Structures are given as C-alpha cells and as structure tokens.
Amino acid sequence: MRHDDFIGQVQARARLDSRGAAEAATRASLETLAERIPPALAEHLAAQLPREIGEHLRRVATAPDLPATGIRMTNEQFFARVSERSGADLPKAVHEARCVVEVTDEATVGSLTDKVKDALDDELADVLFAGSSGR
Template sequence: MQHDEFIGQVQNRARLDSRGAAEAATRASLETLAERIPPSLAEKLAAQLPREIGEHLLRVAYAPDLPATGVRMSREEFFDRVAQRSGADLPKAVHEARCVVEVTDEATVGALAGKVRDSLDDDLADVLFAGSSGPSAA
C-alpha cells in the first residue's frame, strides 16, 4: 500500500474532512502505539508500511529523549494520549485510532498485526482491533 492510499483509507473510514486530518490521526495513533509496543515490533511494523507512515513509529520507538517504549498504559491513558496528539476529543480519537489500526492491519502481511495485538493488554487490544480483519486477499 502506498502513502496516498493509506491516508485516503484513513480519511474515508474515519470520515475526516481533509487529508491533513487523516495525517494527524495517523501520526497520533501510531506514535502512541509506538510508546506501547516493544521497539523491535515497532520497527517490523514500520518496515511494512509506507516510509512516511512508518516514520511515525520509528520516531518514537528510538527517540532517546522520549519515555521508554513498551510502557504499560490503560485503555483510557492510551486514547487520552492519542487525543492530546491529534487535537480531537476523546470519542473522536478512539474512532480515528481504530480506523488507523484497521488500515495498518490491512497494509501488513503475515502475523505481524497479531503480534502487535498480543503485545497489548486485552482491554486495549479489544477496542483497537475491533474492526480489523487482517490483510485483504489481492
């Protein structure tokens, strides 16, 4: 999947009014996800995404001046962080993050999305991956 297609899918699924809003939702969601998952997993995920999208994961996963990755956080804390980064209210941030994860899931191959899901607490994973079905057969 190419960058424009990825962002277009996020914009369409999240019903956002601009590509800029889709970019912001993608950045906020993936940066927060990168705080939560191990750096090696963020790196593998980034490698399967368009370069500009994957950079959101890598920027956080390997930033020496940011808090450690793989940090345990509640579902509420995760979505609060997404909302703070994106500027969206909490319900909208939850919806946007789910859309970003759904598109990310479809853009990757193999068991990678399952590994990401398994690295999260069940409560968070259940919300984030509620609409994901994995890569589509092409």
C-alpha cells in the same frame, strides 16, 4: 500500500474532512502505539508500511528524548495520548485510532498485527482491533 492510499483510507473510514486530519490521526495513533509496544515490533511494523507512515513508529521507538516504549497504560491513558496528539476529542480519537489500526492491518502481511495485538493488554487490543480482520 502507498502513502496516499493509506491516508486516503484513514480519511474515508474515519470520515475526516481533510487529508491533514487523516495525517494527524495516523501520526497520533502510531506514535502512541509505538510507546506501548516493544521497539523491535514497532520497527517490524514500520518496515511494512509506507516510509512516511512508518516513520511515526520509528521516531518514538528510537528517540532517546521521547518516552520509553513498552509503557503499560490503561485504555483511558492510551486514548488520552492519541487525543492530545491529534487534537481530536476523546470519542473521536478512539474512532480514529481504530480506523488507523484497521488500515495498518490491511497494509501489512503475515501475522504482524497479531503480534502487535498480543503485545497489548487484552482490553486495549479488543478496542483497537475491533474492526480489523484479526488474521
């Protein structure tokens, strides 16, 4: 999937009014996800996404000045971080993050998103992957 297609899908599914808002939602969701999953898994996921999209995962997974990865956080903490990064209110941030994960699932091959799901707490995985195919 190309960058423009990815962002267009996020924009359409999340019903965002601009590509900029879709970019912000994608960045916020993937940066927060990268904080939550192991660095090697973030890198594998990034490698299957368009370069510009994958950089959101890589930036957090490899940056020494950003929070550590594999951080345990509640649903509320996860989505509060997405909300803070994207500027969306909390309910909208939850919806946008789910849309980003859904498009990410479709943009990758194999069982990679299953590994991401397995790296998350069950409750967070259930919320984030509710709309995904669950391959």
